[in-house]
Amino acid sequence: DSGVTQTPKHLITATGQRVTLRCSPRSGDLSVYWYQQSLDQGLQFLIQYYNGEERAKGNILERFSAQQFPDLHSELNLSSLELGDSALYFCASSVAVSGGTSYNEQFFGPGTRLTVL
Amino acid sequence: GNSVTQMEGPVTLSEEAFLTINCTYTATGYPSLFWYVQYPGEGLQLLLKATKADDKGSNKGFEATYRKETTSFHLEKGSVQVSDSAVYFCALTPTNTGFQKLVFGTGTRLLVSP
Numbered sequence: 126d127s128g129v130t131q132t133p134k135h136l137i138t139a140t141g142q143r144v145t146l147r148c149s150p151r152s153g154d155l156s157v158y159w160y161q162q163s164l165d166q167g168l169q170f171l172i173q174y175y176n177g178e179e180r181a182k183g184n185i186l187e188r189f190s191a192q193q194f195p196d197l198h199s200e201l202n203l204s205s206l207e208l209g210d211s212a213l214y215f216c217a218s219s220v221a222v223s224g225g226t227s228y229n230e231q232f233f234g235p236g237t238r239l240t241v242l
Numbered sequence: 243g244n245s246v247t248q249m250e251g252p253v254t255l256s257e258e259a260f261l262t263i264n265c266t267y268t269a270t271g272y273p274s275l276f277w278y279v280q281y282p283g284e285g286l287q288l289l290l291k292a293t294k295a296d297d298k299g300s301n302k303g304f305e306a307t308y309r310k311e312t313t314s315f316h317l318e319k320g321s322v323q324v325s326d327s328a329v330y331f332c333a334l335t336p337t338n339t340g341f342q343k344l345v346f347g348t349g350t351r352l353l354v355s356p
Contacts (some may be wrong), residue, residue: 127285127287129285142261158343158344160344167346167347167348167349168286168331168349169343169346170343170344173343181343183343214285215285217285217286230288230291231288231344232288233278233285233286233287234285235283235284236285237283
């Protein structure tokens with residue numbers, strides 16, 4: 126158990142709908158990362174938040190958005206869903222102390238499997 | 243840009259066989275390199291890492307050496323077990339700071355039979 130929790134575990138929805146995925150980082154971790162794992166694209170970085178602020182953006186679609194709340198949990202919102210959005214969505218967290226030069230290990234949650242029908 | 247290329251799977255081995263999974267990378271600067279493992283139905287776990295050239299990462303009998311001259315980070319294990327069956331991902335962060343995203347390879351599935 127990594128200490129990172131994600132809900133729900135599975136989500137089945139229809140095209141055009143909107144869903145929210147939730148992530149609670151490990152206690153004490155300030156940084157949250159979202160990744161998408163799909164059969165055709167592999168594992169891709171979507172977005173990172175640090176202590177409530179967006180820090181880095183990857184291949185995240187405009188239909189997707191995320192935020193990190195004061196209690197440090199994060200939500201990934203996916204809207205106008207398409208069949209191709211079906212994937213496993215992982216959240217990871219790390220300490221990510223500001224100014225650090227050593228790698229802060231990212232701890233991954235179990236993922237949310239999204240199926241768009 | 244930054245990218246990771248790893249061998250296609252599945253890799254099928256018998257228990258106690260020697261394992262090599264090849265990984266090469268393209269990156270600007272001096273990346274940190276990682277191997278992650280994903281067991282069925284679970285998230286990714288960091289298996290080992292190396293942050294500079296010639297570093298050797300090791301864990302649970304797995305090893306990988308950061309080779310800058312060949313831009314490689316091949317994963318090896320001398321004697322695999324059935325419990326090693328999983329998907330293995332090679333990854334990098336473009337620089338060795340705490341804020342960078344992970345860039346993953348496509349993953350290599352390892353199947354170990356008794």
